[in-house]
Amino acid sequence: MNADVLRSYLPLYKEAAMLTIRLGLLGIALAFLIGLVCAAVLYCKIPVLRTVVRAYIELSRNTPLLIQLFFLYYGLPKLGIRTTPEACGVSGLAFLGGGYMAEAFRSGMEAIAPIQLESALSLGMTRTQALSSVILPQALTVSFPALMANVIFLMKETSVFSAVSLMDLMFTAKDLIGLYYNTTESLFLLVVFYLLILLPISLVGSLIERRLRYAGAGL
Amino acid sequence: MQALGFEVLWKGKNFARLMGGLWVALRISLIAVGISLVAGVLMGALMTRKNPLIKALTQLYLETVRIMPQMVLLFLAFFGTTRWFGWNLSGETASVIVFALWGTAEMGDLVRGALESIPRHQYESAAALGLDGKQSFLYVILPQTLRRLLPQVINLITRMIKTTSLVLMIGVVEMLKVAQQIIEANRMKVPNAAFGVYLTVLVLYFLACWPISLLAKALEKRWS
Numbered sequence: 001m002n003a004d005v006l007r008s009y010l011p012l013y014k015e016a017a018m019l020t021i022r023l024g025l026l027g028i029a030l031a032f033l034i035g036l037v038c039a040a041v042l043y044c045k046i047p048v049l050r051t052v053v054r055a056y057i058e059l060s061r062n063t064p065l066l067i068q069l070f071f072l073y074y075g076l077p078k079l080g081i082r083t084t085p086e087a088c089g090v091s092g093l094a095f096l097g098g099g100y101m102a103e104a105f106r107s108g109m110e111a112i113a114p115i116q117l118e119s120a121l122s123l124g125m126t127r128t129q130a131l132s133s134v135i136l137p138q139a140l141t142v143s144f145p146a147l148m149a150n151v152i153f154l155m156k157e158t159s160v161f162s163a164v165s166l167m168d169l170m171f172t173a174k175d176l177i178g179l180y181y182n183t184t185e186s187l188f189l190l191v192v193f194y195l196l197i198l199l200p201i202s203l204v205g206s207l208i209e210r211r212l213r214y215a216g217a218g219l
Numbered sequence: 220m221q222a223l224g225f226e227v228l229w230k231g232k233n234f235a236r237l238m239g240g241l242w243v244a245l246r247i248s249l250i251a252v253g254i255s256l257v258a259g260v261l262m263g264a265l266m267t268r269k270n271p272l273i274k275a276l277t278q279l280y281l282e283t284v285r286i287m288p289q290m291v292l293l294f295l296a297f298f299g300t301t302r303w304f305g306w307n308l309s310g311e312t313a314s315v316i317v318f319a320l321w322g323t324a325e326m327g328d329l330v331r332g333a334l335e336s337i338p339r340h341q342y343e344s345a346a347a348l349g350l351d352g353k354q355s356f357l358y359v360i361l362p363q364t365l366r367r368l369l370p371q372v373i374n375l376i377t378r379m380i381k382t383t384s385l386v387l388m389i390g391v392v393e394m395l396k397v398a399q400q401i402i403e404a405n406r407m408k409v410p411n412a413a414f415g416v417y418l419t420v421l422v423l424y425f426l427a428c429w430p431i432s433l434l435a436k437a438l439e440k441r442w443s
Contacts, residue, residue: 058429058432059425061432062377062381062424062425062428062429062432063381063421063424063425063428064381064382064384064385064424066384066385066387066395067384067395067417067420067421067424068421070395070398070417070420071417071418071420071421074402074413074417075413075414075416075417075418076414077413078223078224078410078411078413078414079223079414152286156287156288156289157288158288159288159289159290159291160290160385160388162388163387163388170288170290170291170294170388173294174294174388177298183298183299183302184299184302184303187294187295187298187299190291190294191287191291191295194286194287194288194291195286198286198287199286202286
């Protein structure tokens with residue numbers, strides 16, 4: 001391995017990593033919101049919407065992100081819907097993640113005994129109040145491990161962004177290998193940068209998880 | 220449907236080629252699943268051992284494979300190992316190796332979880348009833364482990380099928396690549412083919428994975 005090569009590649013990887021982190025976090029935040037709304041719809045058993053949400057969850061969970069992105073980026077413009085690569089990557093990640101997050105929230109909410117909802121309602125709370133201040137806080141602690149696993153999963157999934165010509169870490173590595181044939185250095189930096197992004201998330205996740213378990217929160 | 224390019228699929232052998240591409244992806248995942256199932260059971264059995272060295276090694280393997288995006292693993296196998304060890308790997312072989320390694324790690328963790336979820340008193344009760352080691356494993360432990368394991372394993376299989384879409388990136392001609400070729404070949408006559416063809420690919424992947432996840436869900440409901 002050549003130190004000079006590594007040093008000269010470093011800025012490129014840094015920039016690519018920033019892109020991965022920025023788009024990844026944005027997509028994950030959106031996925032979180034979508035998941036929350038979908039889980040609420042399922043929990044409240046809102047008629048028609050519920051069926052739509054179910055179909056959405058099945059579709060997003062049973063198709064690969066790469067294909068979703070191809071459809072969004074190359075297919076949709078044919079209908080006149082133009083998108084930028086960035087918007088495409090973020091919305092693809094949000095579409096995929098929304099389904100996974102919804103499942104995580106739903107299983108957490110279902111773990112809360114129905115008596116909690118009934119008690120909240122009989123105390124005179126509205127459904128929204130009961131949901132947001134009684135059910136959700138408890139459900140969140142239950143779903144935390146699943147949510148955290150989803151965050152890591154989605155961050156890893158950003159590696160297909162290069163397919164819609166976003167210059168992320170994978171793109172940079174492939175480009176550099178193709179240009180200069182410094183395979184070892186390029187791959188080494190690729191692994192290092194993914195570790196730098198993913199390890200902290202994983203560590204913080206398991207730390208919080210342990211604290212939640214100590215507190216005996218949730219159930 | 221002229222405008223959306225679905226009709227391109229019915230020209231010549233296009234649809235058959237697309238299905239052939241799907242088969243390439245499914246074949247890779249089937250071989251990898253087969254290897255992972257066998258190796259994963261061994262791996263899971265190893266992981267329940269008390270030996271600290273074995274524990275550390277299996278844990279290291281699991282975490283390493285898990286933390287990296289599968290794309291990175293594919294790149295390491297396809298571009299990296301070929302350079303470092305000087306061997307030749309076709310894209311397909313590299314994918315099978317990567318998915319088998321990854322599947323083994325995930326499967327091992329599932330097997331470990333299932334084995335550890337059986338409470339000790341089950342072993343003890345079996346022994347108290349006079350069953351020997353083999354009998355208690357076959358008639359008491361195994362059936363309970365399988366019930367817990369099977370839905371999770373089926374879920375893992377759908378994950379592996381979905382992940383095989385990535386092999387496009389290391390030059391394997393699978394469904395998405397065939398779709399690209401079809402779209403390119405018709406670029407002049409049917410400029411909007413991308414919509415119809417990619418939508419079809421999306422639906423085909425869905426049709427490949429959905430029944431399997433439904434099966435997992437049904438088994439989970441029935442056995443939990």
